[in-house]
Amino acid sequence: MRVRIYFLSRDPRLLFVLTVLILGVGTLLGFHLGGTARERSPNALEYIAIQPEKGGPLLQETIALTTQPGGEPVEKLARILRALAMDDASAHSQLVATSIVSPPLTPERRALYSAYWNSLTSLTREPNAYLLLLAYQQAQPGANYLAAELYGHLDQNDRAIHFLQREAIFPQSAMARQYEIEMRLSKKDLKGLAPLADDPRYEKEWTPLADFFVAAEGGNYVRAAIALARHETTGLDPAVIGLVCLSGLLWFTLCMQAMQALEAPLFRIGLGLCALALGMASVIPTLLLDVWMDKHTTLQLGNGLLGDLYYCVASIGFREELCKLLAFLPFVPFLLRRGNRLEMLIIAACAGLGFAVAENLQYFSQNLSATFGRFLTANCFHLAGTGLIGLYLCETLLSPREKWSWFPICFVWVVVLHGLYDLFLINQLLSPLSLLSILCFLWIALTFFRQMRRYRSEESNYFWMPATILLGLSTLLAATFVEASRLWSPEMAATILTSQAISLVMMVYLLIWQTGNLRQDQPGGESL
Numbered sequence: 001m002r003v004r005i006y007f008l009s010r011d012p013r014l015l016f017v018l019t020v021l022i023l024g025v026g027t028l029l030g031f032h033l034g035g036t037a038r039e040r041s042p043n044a045l046e047y048i049a050i051q052p053e054k055g056g057p058l059l060q061e062t063i064a065l066t067t068q069p070g071g072e073p074v075e076k077l078a079r080i081l082r083a084l085a086m087d088d089a090s091a092h093s094q095l096v097a098t099s100i101v102s103p104p105l106t107p108e109r110r111a112l113y114s115a116y117w118n119s120l121t122s123l124t125r126e127p128n129a130y131l132l133l134l135a136y137q138q139a140q141p142g143a144n145y146l147a148a149e150l151y152g153h154l155d156q157n158d159r160a161i162h163f164l165q166r167e168a169i170f171p172q173s174a175m176a177r178q179y180e181i182e183m184r185l186s187k188k189d190l191k192g193l194a195p196l197a198d199d200p201r202y203e204k205e206w207t208p209l210a211d212f213f214v215a216a217e218g219g220n221y222v223r224a225a226i227a228l229a230r231h232e233t234t235g236l237d238p239a240v241i242g243l244v245c246l247s248g249l250l251w252f253t254l255c256m257q258a259m260q261a262l263e264a265p266l267f268r269i270g271l272g273l274c275a276l277a278l279g280m281a282s283v284i285p286t287l288l289l290d291v292w293m294d295k296h297t298t299l300q301l302g303n304g305l306l307g308d309l310y311y312c313v314a315s316i317g318f319r320e321e322l323c324k325l326l327a328f329l330p331f332v333p334f335l336l337r338r339g340n341r342l343e344m345l346i347i348a349a350c351a352g353l354g355f356a357v358a359e360n361l362q363y364f365s366q367n368l369s370a371t372f373g374r375f376l377t378a379n380c381f382h383l384a385g386t387g388l389i390g391l392y393l394c395e396t397l398l399s400p401r402e403k404w405s406w407f408p409i410c411f412v413w414v415v416v417l418h419g420l421y422d423l424f425l426i427n428q429l430l431s432p433l434s435l436l437s438i439l440c441f442l443w444i445a446l447t448f449f450r451q452m453r454r455y456r457s458e459e460s461n462y463f464w465m466p467a468t469i470l471l472g473l474s475t476l477l478a479a480t481f482v483e484a485s486r487l488w489s490p491e492m493a494a495t496i497l498t499s500q501a502i503s504l505v506m507m508v509y510l511l512i513w514q515t516g517n518l519r520q521d522q523p524g525g526e527s528l
Contacts (some may be wrong), residue, residue, distance in 0.1 A: 004376045009464040026478020030485035074142035075175040089121040121460035130478040177205040216291040241488040248357040250472040259346040279354020282327040285510035289319040313419030324386040327351040336359040342455040348390020376500040384448035400489040
């Protein structure tokens with residue numbers, strides 16, 4: 001059976017059929033479940049993406065909820081109206097006008113939503129005079145929230161926060177308080193965030209992530225670490241947690257297979273799991289360093305293209321690679337004593353993988369759509385970068401005179417590529433060139449695969465590693481498509497994941513090319 005599996009894993013026709021089958025099942029499930037999670041409470045900084053033809057019934061159903069014990073869903077109505085306006089405001093004007101004037105909305109509430117719709121469909125998309133009047137009268141719950149929502153989508157955060165603070169006095173306006181907390185977090189307004197921690201009105205909406213930043217700003221690092229651990233383990237959709245765990249399991253399996261772990265299973269698998277755990281814990285010092293750098297340096301986003309480049313390299317790239325390296329350092333003495341370069345490369349990669357898993361959990365809790373756009377490649381990017389840094393650190397320590405420059409050159413190279421990778425995804429001016437981030441990812445991946453090929457034995461009785469990554473990534477891509485389709489729609493899921501899928505195809509090709517496993521061994525035949 002072991003021999004049969006060995007050769008089946010090298011059958012290109014079987015691999016092609018299984019890959020198509022996995023992706024086909026994922027596509028069918030995605031279209032079947034498309035939009036079924038639309039009722040799920042979304043992040044306050046995002047609106048629900050709805051299908052235009054379902055906008056009318058959904059709007060009427062939501063208006064009907066005003067008679068329920070939960071009260072009037074102001075935030076949900078705002079998201080639906082915004083989605084309709086973004087689709088085709090003129091086509092939906094009659095529908096919106098008819099729905100708003102229907103019971104059970106009172107005349108005052110009809111006037112409020114009409115003012116919001118008129119503001120939303122204006123040229124400036126700012127709150128009009130009547131909506132501002134209703135907000136400043138402080139008589140109707142939701143009026144200040146609607147004004148803040150308009151300013152928030154125009155990136156006028158200070159004005160948005162002003163109206164959110166006014167809305168916070170209404171007990172039923174929980175979403176406004178949550179929106180304010182998240183907006184202050186997004187702009188790292190820790191001075192404005194700290195007073196909210198002791199405000200009883202914000203007690204239910206206070207989040208572990210907010211608690212982390214406030215504690216870190218105040219120097220209470222123990223409380224900050226506990227808050228971050230709570231943030232990483234609570235509040236996420238179980239399906240999203242499953243997706244992150246599936247991705248982590250796939251890449252850990254590949255790392256163990258690349259290291260040929262069964263040759264020394266207790267040591268190599270045990271060390272890999274420990275590195276994975278420390279890598280996940282390295283998210284804590286990374287965020288603490290982020291808070292410290294914000295407080296003591298001038299590095300920040302929004303200072304133009306060069307300013308963003310400097311921030312992405314000197315802040316994001318540097319602190320993340322530094323903290324991942326710190327997670328790898330406890331293993332260095334053991335690895336130096338053994339002198340096995342493959343173990344050095346892969347154990348360091350496991351530390352990077354742990355960081356990527358924890359970071360994915362953190363990102364999914366903040367911005368679903370942006371996280372799906374980087375999720376499929378993030379694990380490989382982090383494990384490859386940290387693997388190379390760890391290997392060259394060990395090389396420098398083994399031969400400090402001859403190879404003293406290997407580690408600093410590799411570290412700076414990875415930090416710069418890491419910063420460029422983030423820059424192409426973050427900076428709006430470079431958004432048309434966002435696919436260039438793929439080149440940064442592929443360059444690091446190619447270098448990692450080359451080193452793995454250099455130190456890994458080509459003779460193996462294991463399941464073919466390219467088959468593992470091909471089938472594993474097909475499963476991960478299919479599962480990610482299903483979840484993204486469930487949250488939004490199959491069309492939006494395909495749009496978000498297209499560039500990631502292209503990156504994965506190119507990465508699989510590089511792996512097959514570089515790992516020395518191109519030979520198709522056939523029973524009784526020759527090796528190609």
